[in-house]
Amino acid sequence: MAHLRExxxxxxxxxxxxxxxxxxxxxxNPNSKQNDKRGRAQHGGxxxxxxxxxxxxxxxxxxxxxxxxxxxxYLRFPYEPYYKGHxxxxxxxxxxxxxxxxxxxxxxxxxxxxxxISTLCNSGLLKLKPAELEYGFQLTDDGxxxxxxxxxxxxxxxxxxxxxxxEKNGGVIRTAYYDPRSLHMLVNxxxxxxxxxxIPSRMLxxxxxxxxxxxxxxxxxxxxxxxxxxxxxxxxxxxxYELPKIEKDSAYEMLTTAKDPRxxxxxxxxxxxxxxxxxxxxxxxx
Amino acid sequence: MAAxxxxxxxxxxxxxxxxxxxxxxxxxALLSSFRSSRQVQELEKYPEVEVVANPPEWRFVERLLPPExxxxxxxxxxxxxxxxxxxxxxSKAGYYVAxxxxxxxxxxxQTRFRGQRRITVVRRVQGDIWALEKxxxxxxxxxxxxxxxxxxxxxLSGQIHIHGDHVDVLRDYLKERGF
Numbered sequence: 001m002a003h004l005r006e007x008x009x010x011x012x013x014x015x016x017x018x019x020x021x022x023x024x025x026x027x028x029n030p031n032s033k034q035n036d037k038r039g040r041a042q043h044g045g046x047x048x049x050x051x052x053x054x055x056x057x058x059x060x061x062x063x064x065x066x067x068x069x070x071x072x073x074y075l076r077f078p079y080e081p082y083y084k085g086h087x088x089x090x091x092x093x094x095x096x097x098x099x100x101x102x103x104x105x106x107x108x109x110x111x112x113x114x115x116x117i118s119t120l121c122n123s124g125l126l127k128l129k130p131a132e133l134e135y136g137f138q139l140t141d142d143g144x145x146x147x148x149x150x151x152x153x154x155x156x157x158x159x160x161x162x163x164x165x166x167e168k169n170g171g172v173i174r175t176a177y178y179d180p181r182s183l184h185m186l187v188n189x190x191x192x193x194x195x196x197x198x199i200p201s202r203m204l205x206x207x208x209x210x211x212x213x214x215x216x217x218x219x220x221x222x223x224x225x226x227x228x229x230x231x232x233x234x235x236x237x238x239x240x241y242e243l244p245k246i247e248k249d250s251a252y253e254m255l256t257t258a259k260d261p262r263x264x265x266x267x268x269x270x271x272x273x274x275x276x277x278x279x280x281x282x283x284x285x286x
Numbered sequence: 287m288a289a290x291x292x293x294x295x296x297x298x299x300x301x302x303x304x305x306x307x308x309x310x311x312x313x314x315a316l317l318s319s320f321r322s323s324r325q326v327q328e329l330e331k332y333p334e335v336e337v338v339a340n341p342p343e344w345r346f347v348e349r350l351l352p353p354e355x356x357x358x359x360x361x362x363x364x365x366x367x368x369x370x371x372x373x374x375x376x377s378k379a380g381y382y383v384a385x386x387x388x389x390x391x392x393x394x395x396q397t398r399f400r401g402q403r404r405i406t407v408v409r410r411v412q413g414d415i416w417a418l419e420k421x422x423x424x425x426x427x428x429x430x431x432x433x434x435x436x437x438x439x440x441x442l443s444g445q446i447h448i449h450g451d452h453v454d455v456l457r458d459y460l461k462e463r464g465f
Contacts, residue, residue: 020442022440098367101366101367102367102369104367105359105362105365105366105367105369106357106359106369106388106389107357107358107359107360108356108357113349118350122350122351122352122353124352124356125388143367146366146367146368147366148366149366189350189351190350190351190352193347193350265346265350266346266349267343267345267346268343268346268347274347276347276351278339279339279340279344280337280338280339280341281337281338281341281343281344281347282335282336282337282338283335283336283338283341284333284334284335285333285334285335285336286333
């Protein structure tokens with residue numbers, strides 16, 4: 001057993017130099033592990049742990065889900081209606097009012113400018129994947145009581161409580177639809193400008209989204225502005241707050257900035273070509 | 287000479303073939319910008335354009351370009367979200383917990399075994415890590431009415447592991463202390 005004593009001596013010597021012993025720098029004792037070599041002939045060459053006969057020995061395992069003659073579980077129920085068209089449904093990843101307030105507090109978002117998808121994505125903390133059917137952000141009511149910022153924000157979906165929370169602070173919220181191509185431009189505008197392609201116009205919403213975006217209760221971008229201003233009052237009465245007057249606000253111009261339904265970027269018209277290397281814009285002469 | 291003539295013939299034939307295939311695919315084909323693109327026409331047929339240098343709309347473009355570095359937070363009276371800037375430098379306490387690059391407190395939750403084992407990890411600890419471990423443990427034990435809690439200190443990597451989900455407690459505690 002001389003070699004074992006040597007080993008333990010070595011281990012003790014090593015321990016004194018090591019700062020600590022923990023699961024990460026431990027290894028099995030020498031000779032404690034069995035050799036995983038497959039024995040041949042009389043030296044353990046019988047069944048090799050695969051058992052006698054059947055799929056264990058021949059490795060012809062049954063296919064996944066097969067229940068040896070039963071009607072398999074995955075075929076037992078004929079129809080799953082709640083999955084109908086799931087691969088076509090538009091996704092709206094959530095951001096909460098708390099997240100938005102944190103972004104504002106840590107100076108990741110400038111509240112003196114209108115906020116849209118590109119502002120949120122340019123913060124570097126939120127991601128949107130138009131290729132995975134994500135059609136924009138929905139603003140959720142988490143952290144609703146602590147939201148204190150006055151902003152002009154454009155999201156793709158918002159609940160009534162969220163709309164009330166933003167309008168209570170004197171802000172403006174608008175829900176707007178973007179087609180996947182426009183979303184692709186908004187997610188990374190710098191990369192898109194580097195393509196050197198004229199800005200296309202935004203598409204109108206698909207038929208099943210028209211109702212949502214023409215409804216003044218959702219602050220839809222296609223709704224009648226007069227109906228929206230009336231609904232702002234109605235919502236203020238419902239939630240019991242006094243509606244701050246935007247007309248008398250010093251940031252009136254910023255708060256009332258809105259995109260045209262056919263416009264993708266604020267202030268840039270469709271058809272223009274932006275060159276970010278030479279800092280020029282190519283416009284049509286008319 | 288003969289070889290070059292052959293090449294010329296080949297190129298013109300190639301051009302004709304391209305025209306032919308383009309005419310074949312007069313309907314715009316999906317996923318192919320070449321086949322769906324219109325042929326180049328004479329310059330007069332295109333609208334006149336002007337290239338504007340230093341346009342007044344450039345501020346809208348600048349707004350769309352992302353910042354190259356993480357912006358520094360601006361000092362405010364109060365922060366409604368509960369986030370606070372770091373005020374302590376560790377000279378008083380003997381230890382220091384650095385903020386992340388995003389100005390957040392480095393307290394995280396690690397879950398293993400399908401969420402059955404929850405471990406709170408405090409990272410980026412510098413200085414007397416054992417004193418911090420003592421303080422954090424007392425804060426956690428206070429929050430669970432004196433019930434003991436197990437901790438593990440890794441002084442090499444500057445991390446403290448605390449058994450259980452105490453992320454909110456520890457984040458608030460560290461923020462209160464100014465870290």
